[in-house]
Amino acid sequence: MSERQSWWRGAISPIVSSTIAVLAALIVGGIVIAATGSDPIEAYRAMFRGAFGSRRQIGETLVSATPLILGGLAFAIAARAGMFNIGIEGQLVMGAFAAGVIGTYDLGPRPVGLVIALAAGVIAGGIWGMIPGLLKAFSGAHEVITTIMLNYLALRMVSYAVNNVDWLPVNPPLQATDPVLPANKLPILLDGTRLHAGIIVAIVAAIVLWWILFRSVYGYKVRTVGLSPGAAKFSGIPWKRTIVIAMVLSGIFAGLGGASETLGLQGRFYNVSPGYGFTAIAVGLVGRNHPIGVIAAGLLFGVLRAGATQMQNSADVSKEIVQVLQGLVILAVAASAYVAMMRQRRAAAKAAVSSAPEQGVEA
Amino acid sequence: MTDLFTVALLTATVRMTAPLLFAAMGGLLSERSGIMNIALEGFMLIGAFVAVVGTWYTGSPWFGLLCAIVAGGAGAAIHAFWTITLKADQIVTGAALTLLGAGIPAFLIKRIFDQTGGTPSVERLPTLGGHMNILAPVAFMLVPLVHYFLFYTKPGLRLMSAGENPKAAESVGIPVSLYRYCAVIASGMLSGTAGAYLSIGDLSQFTIGMTQGRGYIALAAVIFGNWSPFGAAAAALLFGFAQAFNLQAQAQGMFSKDLLSALPYLVTLIALTGVVRNLRSPAGLGKHATD
Structure with missing residues (x-):
């Protein structure tokens, strides 16, 4: 097999298997819809119309995709370092809250205030991502458990702050912070839509992550640690520092996602759990933890979310089907690892047969 | 302050601890067999929903309970098939089932009851003396049973050996996969009961999201209790007490509910940092018997 061909296969096969996983999930979802007495074709058609039917709806699709892309990037960088970050929800909430609090103050003229408010979200998310990184590196605490705990801690802390801390700019009856000053908000990109500059932040973030992963020394370390911590140790890569930084970066992307929701979409922080954490896992997995894949998967899930309302109204399928579809997609991706493994094993067996014919093959 | 420590607080503690015990004993069995199960929360939600559906159609809460056990077991069977037979990632699969556990009831509520957010009221399981649910003492009796099963019976010891060193267990003829299937399915049935x-x-x-993270608190109890039934039960009791105290304190307007309800998560985090030195998970957790 030539070098060129193997590169081609390397790029195509994850795309094919992700596509198959998504299609499988959509088909099973269609069966679920049919089993509950609705027409799945009509439902998916309504979903498509809802996501692309008008200028405003396309805007909504991109708005929904924004936090999903940033969350997916957060999942991807952690996963590349071998860390399973279930704590994106908490990191996102911390970022959203910090940006919401800082954004209420007069921070200077237009880009300055916005940058400071975004930075607040980045710092809060980064710290919340750093904690499980440090715990993993220095006490071996499993990141899945610590991030789940940190999710709930974040939600409770923020809820406490919104309800009880008088010196913060909060509004307890509304369960929110005060509105963000206009100068600190992400601008609207298209008139007559809610599309804000958060989508640009997300795409820039994806490019940055691509550069980090595939063009920087640190990215090389991350990928080595993620593939084989043992090999990384032998080649002198400090895995503790590598995974802590990866978790900080993960928290930063998640925090940006939260900040962009506050500063771009809501205009203030609301004390609710947006439920992006698990969707971000789906986005990262479907996007195969590659920045470009994450953008594509984020857009796909944005379509599902944005189209769901239309589907509910015109095809009478309740929009919670989106959550079911996300679960099915993750299940399908998880199973596809099995398919890949079997294929690999078959190829290995074939290679063994052709390379050692004189010895025979043991069962 | 003295008003807080009353019989009401005691019964509330029992009330809040019981569901944690069911789910924690389930999670414990699964983890001891070597399969991580982060989907306890999802199975609890499915169980809670299906119990109401079953009761709604038959009028019998006992039938509802049976439905919940079966549904939880069925959901866990998917987890088992994916993680044991397909060797899929245990965390990824758990995340998928958590989403499905939250999504399916939310999706079906509209279909079945034409309501959003929650179901209509149905008949409840009987109570003992008008206060304590009949399942609560069952939950507490479950703890010594699980302890006895794991440490004093042959299947229990084999189950733990599947979790400690699956390859060695397999080599001495223990059907590791079978034990793991049973343990995971049991964890789903117990979560469904919860x-x-x-x-x-x-x-x-049933209301959407009614488990409020109890599946994760149960998981935390298993870890904080160092994967032993009595340890997990003690942790569940502590967390249940925190929840009960929270309810009472809130009723008297004393503390912020948020800070107190953060306690289980904070305690578990601190335990994991190594303050509690001898925490040790089953060595074969997440490992397969064959490559």
């Missing part, structure tokens, strides 16, 4: 306890025991309806 869900039914909430929806048709404690309350008489």
